[in-house]
Amino acid sequence: MIGTLLSGDLPRSKVLSVVMVAILLGLALAPFLFPGTRALNTAATICVFIVLVASYDLLLGYTGIVSFAHTMFYGIGAYGVAIMLDRMPGSWAAIGLGVAAGLAVAVALALVIGLFSLRVQAIFFAMVTLAVASAFMILASQLSGLTGGEDGLTYRVPRVLTPAFKLFQDKLFGVRVDGRIVDYYLVFFAALALFLLMLRIVNSPFGRVLQAIRENPFRAEALGYRTVVYRTVANGLGAGMAALAGVLMALWQKYTGPDTTLSLGIMIDILLMVVIGGMGTLYGAAVGAVIFILAKNYLQGLMGAASEALAGLPLIPHLVHPDRWLLWLGILFILSVYFFPTGIVGRLRK
């Protein structure tokens, strides 16, 4: 049963199995284990980024495609729903239309970019995607009538996804189950389904061909596989998954703007999460997303507490001052790459 659900791609490491079960249970029970707006927001962000990072790993880790346009597809999905909900507030039809439009635009754009530029060397494809993503970000900022420009769009989601909605009259395990928690579970189960779907894809015959292309495209061609076609389809699949992650984020945040969906900073975060977790394994995407987002959300607070606790000591309180959290995040990244060159999951699976 579990083997079928995971498409035969089991964690193959006791430690990794425990980590994955802990992540699954932690996210599944987050509203009850970690009550509070900030914790729930962190858990929802982790769910969305697991999908986003896994979809990027489909390109980078499984197919060997370096793309800088992934946040563009993420943004297209988010803007699809945001624009529709802005026009038809609180409507499920708007969400349906937004998902369909965002998905269609993202996949079509990815296929066009792929067909025209995946024939060239990897570095040129990376440059093309960087240029297209930058142009798209400027376009989204300038088309303020449609996208809200730099301010972005704030919109109303269906009432069942708002805090005003109460699923049960009484509290459940001490927590009032309102629309916010319903929204969280929508994000959680959608993310889980998309993750399992991606596991199915990478463990299918199609996924094997992608891995063969990553290892040696000439050998794959000599076996009769048209590498451009496979790469282009992988690019379209990755874009579609990223767009769906954008949809989930749009439904969770109820706000979509260029900084939260299209920025190069998010692209760099995705790259870091893939590298930390381990390329070429979707479990790595999950581990990388959890570690990175937890560090980003809580490292500063932890350092503040540590700085106060060590106030009497020389130098150390300054080193762990909360203002230096980015420095420590960088050091953590360097250490993780040094000790786990194949990523955490790559190391655990050895």
Added chain:
Amino acid sequence: MPDALPDALLTLAGVHTHIAQYHILQGVDLTVPRGGLTMLLGRNGAGKTTTMRTIMGLWHASAGSVTLDGRDITAAQTPDISRLGVAYVPENMAIFAGLTVRENLVLAARSGPLADDRLDWIFGLFPALKKFWALPAGNLSGGQKQMLAIARAVVEPRDLILIDEPTKGLAPAIVQALIEAVNELKATDTTILMVEQNFHMARMVGDTVAVMDDGRVVHAGAMAELAADDALQTRLLGLSMDSHQ
């Protein structure tokens, strides 16, 4: 230009290939008879591997023609050539290291699931592949990797198999096992074009031979004739086969 023999499966006529500014093949004329094993010999840098890659479409000929079973494949793309029934075993144990032995073979079986009888035949040729069936191919030894590369080429019946230096870097015992496997393969009437530096293997398995030098075929004929003529070996290859037993 060679005559188009009625039993020729593959014919190269006046093939020139450039790699960047380098003129590697300078008018290769080569005929590979159907159903036999043709050895392609020559010194390092003579153009043997470039000839194989040009046949496979990995490099395109700048002049001349490549004909497979009467069909001009000079400008065809590699996947199309593969689909015409040509398998290529590059040099340097070209397997997919991150995939398992099974996955390597499944990838090569383009027409459907692996046939049990074909698999049993392959396991008969290369027993180690059965033993390490579920292991990543990168964990295999050099000889086992080469066996997997050849097994991948024969996982389905092919019209033509191109094998580039299968014994390169292998221990003598493994070379002997490969000779036996290639002889079994020949018994299936598969046409094979093989590049080889190991003259012992060339003499043991070759039916016909073409010797290349400076981007051209300078001698073509029966392998037995070359094997029996020390003076010809010395003139064409610079060495007598007897020194490579």
